[in-house]
Amino acid sequence: xxxxxxxxxxxxxxxxxxxxxxxxxxxxxxxxxxxxxxxxxxxxxxxxxxxxxxxxxxxxxxxxxxxxxxxxxxxxxxxxxxxxxxxxxxxxxxxxxxxxxxxxxxxxxxxxxxxxxxxxxxxxxxxxxxxxxxxxxxxxxxxxxxxxxxxxxxxxxxxxxxxxxxxxxxxxxxxxxxxxxxxxxxxxxxxxxxxxxxxxxxxxxxxxxxxxxxxxxxxxxxxxxxxxxxxxxxxxxxxxxxxxxxxxxxxxxxxxxxxxxxxxxxxxxxxxxxxxxxxxxxxxxxxxxxxxxxxxxxxxxxxxxxxxxxxxxxxxxxxxxxxxxxxxxxxxxxxxxxxxxxxxxxxxxxxxxxxxxxxxxxxxxxxxxxxxxxxxxxxxxxxxxxxxxxxxxxxxxxxxxxxxxxxxxxxxxxxxxxxxxxxxxxxxxxxxxxxxxxxxxxxxxxxxxxxxxxxxxxxxxxxxxxxxxxxxxxxxxxxxxxxxxxxxxxxxxxxxxxxxxxxxxxxxxxxxxxxxxxx
Numbered sequence: 001x002x003x004x005x006x007x008x009x010x011x012x013x014x015x016x017x018x019x020x021x022x023x024x025x026x027x028x029x030x031x032x033x034x035x036x037x038x039x040x041x042x043x044x045x046x047x048x049x050x051x052x053x054x055x056x057x058x059x060x061x062x063x064x065x066x067x068x069x070x071x072x073x074x075x076x077x078x079x080x081x082x083x084x085x086x087x088x089x090x091x092x093x094x095x096x097x098x099x100x101x102x103x104x105x106x107x108x109x110x111x112x113x114x115x116x117x118x119x120x121x122x123x124x125x126x127x128x129x130x131x132x133x134x135x136x137x138x139x140x141x142x143x144x145x146x147x148x149x150x151x152x153x154x155x156x157x158x159x160x161x162x163x164x165x166x167x168x169x170x171x172x173x174x175x176x177x178x179x180x181x182x183x184x185x186x187x188x189x190x191x192x193x194x195x196x197x198x199x200x201x202x203x204x205x206x207x208x209x210x211x212x213x214x215x216x217x218x219x220x221x222x223x224x225x226x227x228x229x230x231x232x233x234x235x236x237x238x239x240x241x242x243x244x245x246x247x248x249x250x251x252x253x254x255x256x257x258x259x260x261x262x263x264x265x266x267x268x269x270x271x272x273x274x275x276x277x278x279x280x281x282x283x284x285x286x287x288x289x290x291x292x293x294x295x296x297x298x299x300x301x302x303x304x305x306x307x308x309x310x311x312x313x314x315x316x317x318x319x320x321x322x323x324x325x326x327x328x329x330x331x332x333x334x335x336x337x338x339x340x341x342x343x344x345x346x347x348x349x350x351x352x353x354x355x356x357x358x359x360x361x362x363x364x365x366x367x368x369x370x371x372x373x374x375x376x377x378x379x380x381x382x383x384x385x386x387x388x389x390x391x392x393x394x395x396x397x398x399x400x401x402x403x404x405x406x407x408x409x410x411x412x413x414x415x416x417x418x419x420x421x422x423x424x425x426x427x428x429x430x431x432x433x434x435x436x437x438x439x440x441x442x443x444x445x446x447x448x449x450x451x452x453x454x455x456x457x458x459x460x461x462x463x464x465x466x467x468x469x470x471x472x473x474x475x476x477x478x479x480x481x482x483x484x485x486x487x488x489x490x491x492x493x494x495x496x497x498x499x500x501x502x503x504x505x506x507x508x509x510x511x512x513x514x515x516x517x518x519x
Contacts, residue, residue, distance in 0.1 A: 193394030466492030
């Protein structure tokens with residue numbers, strides 16, 4: 001019987017019994033090589049080996065600290081064990097690859113591959129013991145591979161030691177607030193549109209139904225996902241199967257945002273397993289009649305695959321059919337957020353905080369693309385699953401900076417927070433960045449930041465939440481953009497000043513907003 005066949009409940013009980021006993025210290029962290037050999041297959045083998053090792057070592061650290069593993073942790077370990085077997089099977093081929101290297105690279109490659117194999121052996125043994133509840137700890141291991149890998153690595157011992165100490169604490173320490181360590185967001189330049197056209201979180205649909213405001217020629221249903229908030233639409237894979245929200249008129253300038261959850265992806269996932277976002281001239285079950293643009297997002301895991309961008313206009317094809325280099329394998333597995341901005345002919349796409357596509361004349365004809373379609377294909381039925389939610393389409397074109405300066409007040413629902421929380425979502429920092437630019441340009445300006453919520457939940461809870469959210473935006477301006485706190489005051493109105501209908505998803509999205517008012 002394989003480890004994969006162990007019932008999760010039995011494994012959980014074994015783990016609980018295991019953690020109730022005395023646990024010795026965790027084994028010493030093996031050191032990941034700090035430099036590359038320069039041979040693609042060898043470098044990939046070493047990287048994948050240590051990526052899996054780090055994952056297993058983290059859970060081993062939980063066990064050493066007496067922290068129980070939940071069902072999701074067990075799922076991760078089971079998947080890691082499968083991946084470990086796949087990587088280990090490639091080891092003989094990697095050894096063969098070493099033979100063709102120069103003497104210097106051969107020595108370096110041999111050292112790194114041996115270290116990677118040691119990491120794999122530890123990971124397989126430890127993962128099996130953790131899953132069966134029979135983790136046995138020997139005396140602390142030492143990392144004997146201390147030889148210098150090459151003259152380029154003369155400082156690697158110090159950096160490896162620092163990295164080792166850091167890695168041992170990273171598994172146990174998480175940022176207290178999502179606004180911590182956000183230097184990367186200070187350059188994030190995506191700004192959502194300011195006038196809501198369509199919002200869909202499937203909160204008005206029954207689980208098991210196809211959503212009321214969508215159409216398809218295939219199949220799909222609204223589901224709930226364990227440990228993830230809200231409802232999600234599961235898309236079904238198939239040739240020319242389209243999922244079309246009820247959007248019938250797109251302006252020249254607009255933005256599209258949505259969240260994705262993937263399940264079951266692994267090294268066996270096809271390089272052609274893709275999610276496509278299509279802007280089309282019709283709402284039929286095809287890419288388009290005479291005009292469309294399409295960007296497809298890769299979900300394959302055994303290699304780094306391109307974004308693909310294609311446009312088609314006037315029945316005669318298009319100027320663009322390109323592959324855009326990107327390694328997004330980790331990102332697509334961790335509930336990615338996609339943001340798209342269309343500004344007349346210009347098309348830009350961000351995954352989380354990174355911009356991957358910026359094509360200035362992707363939309364060759366204006367005012368002909370009025371519909372949005374989603375399509376997935378080449379995912380294994382019943383094994384590899386794709387879910388989307390929080391689709392937001394908004395009209396763009398208003399520069400919030402100019403509006404704040406000219407009118408003295410702006411209101412935006414583009415600053416998003418975790419559900420029921422004051423934690424700012426990363427994709428919101430483009431707007432906060434614009435606010436900071438106004439404050440930097442004119443140091444005489446002071447702002448009142450006012451939070452608003454929808455009507456879900458008790459009045460007093462929403463009032464407190466709105467105040468906390470305004471305070472979180474203030475703190476982001478201080479921490480990320482170095483604005484003086486003396487220039488910023490906050491307030492919250494809760495649900496008391498709605499601008500939309502709280503009985504609809506669109507209305508709720510309009511009511512969840514932040515106002516900035518010049519004092």
